[in-house]
Amino acid sequence: MPMLYEFLTATWQTLYMVFISGLLAIIFGLPLGVLLLITRHQQISENKYLNGMVGGMVNAIRSIPFIILLVALIPLTRLIVGTSIGTTAAIVPLSIAAIPFFGRIVESALSEVSQGLLEVGNAMGATPFQIIRKILIPEARPAIINGITLMLVNLIGYSAMAGAIGGGGLGDLAIRYGYQRFDVNIMIATIIILIIMVQCLQLVGDFIAKKLLHR
Amino acid sequence: MIELINISKIFRSGIHEFSALKNINLKVAPGEIFGIIGKSGAGKSTLIRCVNLLERPTQGDVIVAKKNLTTLSETELRHSRRQIGMIFQHFNLLGTRTVFENVALPLELQGLSKKQITEKVMPLLTLTQLEDKHNAYPADLSGGQKQRVAIARALACEPKVLLCDEATSALDLHTTKSILDLLKDINAKLNLSILLITHEIEVVKEICDRVALIDQGEIIEENDIYSFFTQPQTSLAYEFIKTSLKHDLPFNLKDKLFEHPVANSQAILRIIFHGQAAAEPFIAHLMQDFGIKLNILQANIEFLKKEALGIMIVKTINAHDKLDQAMAYLKTKNVNVEILGYANAI
Ligand SMILES: Nc1ncnc2c1ncn2[C@@H]1O[C@H](COP(=O)(O)OP(=O)(O)OP(=O)(O)O)[C@@H](O)[C@H]1O
Ligand SMILES: [Mg+2]
Numbered sequence: 001m002p003m004l005y006e007f008l009t010a011t012w013q014t015l016y017m018v019f020i021s022g023l024l025a026i027i028f029g030l031p032l033g034v035l036l037l038i039t040r041h042q043q044i045s046e047n048k049y050l051n052g053m054v055g056g057m058v059n060a061i062r063s064i065p066f067i068i069l070l071v072a073l074i075p076l077t078r079l080i081v082g083t084s085i086g087t088t089a090a091i092v093p094l095s096i097a098a099i100p101f102f103g104r105i106v107e108s109a110l111s112e113v114s115q116g117l118l119e120v121g122n123a124m125g126a127t128p129f130q131i132i133r134k135i136l137i138p139e140a141r142p143a144i145i146n147g148i149t150l151m152l153v154n155l156i157g158y159s160a161m162a163g164a165i166g167g168g169g170l171g172d173l174a175i176r177y178g179y180q181r182f183d184v185n186i187m188i189a190t191i192i193i194l195i196i197m198v199q200c201l202q203l204v205g206d207f208i209a210k211k212l213l214h215r
Numbered sequence: 216m217i218e219l220i221n222i223s224k225i226f227r228s229g230i231h232e233f234s235a236l237k238n239i240n241l242k243v244a245p246g247e248i249f250g251i252i253g254k255s256g257a258g259k260s261t262l263i264r265c266v267n268l269l270e271r272p273t274q275g276d277v278i279v280a281k282k283n284l285t286t287l288s289e290t291e292l293r294h295s296r297r298q299i300g301m302i303f304q305h306f307n308l309l310g311t312r313t314v315f316e317n318v319a320l321p322l323e324l325q326g327l328s329k330k331q332i333t334e335k336v337m338p339l340l341t342l343t344q345l346e347d348k349h350n351a352y353p354a355d356l357s358g359g360q361k362q363r364v365a366i367a368r369a370l371a372c373e374p375k376v377l378l379c380d381e382a383t384s385a386l387d388l389h390t391t392k393s394i395l396d397l398l399k400d401i402n403a404k405l406n407l408s409i410l411l412i413t414h415e416i417e418v419v420k421e422i423c424d425r426v427a428l429i430d431q432g433e434i435i436e437e438n439d440i441y442s443f444f445t446q447p448q449t450s451l452a453y454e455f456i457k458t459s460l461k462h463d464l465p466f467n468l469k470d471k472l473f474e475h476p477v478a479n480s481q482a483i484l485r486i487i488f489h490g491q492a493a494a495e496p497f498i499a500h501l502m503q504d505f506g507i508k509l510n511i512l513q514a515n516i517e518f519l520k521k522e523a524l525g526i527m528i529v530k531t532i533n534a535h536d537k538l539d540q541a542m543a544y545l546k547t548k549n550v551n552v553e554i555l556g557y558a559n560a561i
Pocket of ligand 2: 259260261381
């Protein structure tokens with residue numbers, strides 16, 4: 001069954017790309033989101049210039065269409081991974097697209113935390129770092145989890161594009177068989193796998209968010 | 216315990232300046248419950264937030280537990296703030312933490328061990344009657360329970376001072392009473408100074424020892440609770456207390472009153488007594504020693520922080536020239552008496 005093997009490999013590759021780049025986006029996007037929030041007007045460490053600069057960079061990256069980012073980042077990818085082709089290489093543009101996206105999600109999740117709670121922290125004599133770690137982030141956790149789900153679902157879509165230019169994964173499979181060889185069945189099968197993937201992700205994400213919400 | 220010296224606060228936005236507090240001077244003694252009452256927008260919240268410098272006053276000194284907070288560095292200020300508990304109108308509990316964890320938060324921030332934290336939190340939950348709720352989340356609590364959690368949390372660091380910003384305004388009458396009882400209880404048990412702000416005169420009446428009236432950023436009246444209720448100095452103070460105490464003449468008599476005695480008229484007196492005076496049979500004395508009979512037109516007993524306050528409106532009968540002597544006698548007994556006017560004998 002060579003076809004089944006191809007499906008399994010492609011599914012694995014997609015999951016690999018999505019989760020590694022998702023993980024990187026969380027690692028870098030979380031502090032980015034915190035930075036974007038705390039430097040806002042009347043926030044813990046207001047800084048108009050830093051906020052403008054970082055926010056500007058985030059907007060710039062987010063306004064580049066992913067397919068162009070994919071190509072534009074080839075030199076950087078080569079520098080980091082050593083090659084610009086393959087699943088691991090695709091992680092670079094995927095992460096770079098996801099980090100600012102997730103940063104904005106975190107920023108908006110944190111901004112929903114009521115000002116009163118920050119006041120409580122201040123009144124208790126908490127340091128700014130303690131306020132972020134003990135109050136801001138924990139209270140925003142349900143919204144952040146929802147954001148992670150959203151980002152992973154988006155990454156599944158983006159990974160299909162990355163696959164198309166040599167990254168492997170389900171997108172690559174669908175294009176090679178479905179588009180170039182007109183094999184509709186393969187196309188449909190990949191779409192079904194993708195739908196199941198998104199569905200499962202959403203279920204798990206919603207479940208965790210609900211667990212954390214306590215409402 | 217708390218001393219505010221010449222506090223002013225000016226909010227600036229662009230070219231607009233708004234003077235929210237003007238030259239506030241205030242002293243809260245150790246173990247005292249001090250109330251600040253005022254209408255919406257008077258500057259109450261701004262004032263109480265100045266005490267722990269959540270709001271930095273534009274001018275003036277804030278002294279809490281003998282430390283001048285306005286001169287401290289950020290680190291020192293954070294340290295001092297731990298000795299100042301604060302509770303809020305909307306409770307401000309962390310929704311993702313249980314009751315226990317909410318109370319534990321200030322202790323965690325101080326870096327206490329799990330064991331130390333449990334040792335401190337459990338008695339506080341007992342004090343605030345929340346033992347059986349320690350694993351509940353705020354969303355599952357009633358308003359009164361939430362405020363209890365907030366109180367327990369405010370007490371976690373063993374503060375010397377508790378600030379209450381409209382702590383009962385979001386609660387119904389019954390729950391308000393139970394929260395005020397709790398505050399009274401901890402004030403007595405822990406000998407804690409409490410500064411509370413409110414727009415409800417009932418709160419002042421229930422628990423305060425002293426009260427200040429704030430209007431448009433200025434303290435226009437300050438007094439102990441008895442004097443505040445019995446001898447209001449400003450019309451605003453009068454406005455506040457009259458919703459709470461029956462002070463006035465019955466309206467059917469009001470129109471028939473003369474300012475000065477006329478033939479056959481009788482004096483109408485308002486007699487206010489509290490504390491020791493309430494135990495003296497002074498009405499009997501008036502009759503025996505001065506031959507003055509009293510016709511009681513209206514009488515009621517109010518409770519100001521547990522002590523009774525009696526307010527009577529009486530018509531004297533056949534007082535004549537003895538009235539002055541009788542009034543002097545009453546004053547020696549610490550009974551507050553005042554001639555409201557004169558009415559015809561019938
Ligand atoms: N950050 C701010 N910037 C500008 N003006 C402010 C600010 N905070 C408060 N004020 C103004 O100061 C005045 C006093 O506000 P404050 O919140 O202290 O009133 P309050 O007595 O607590 O009223 P309430 O009973 O409605 O809570 C108000 O006129 C308000 O608009
Ligand atoms: Mg207020």
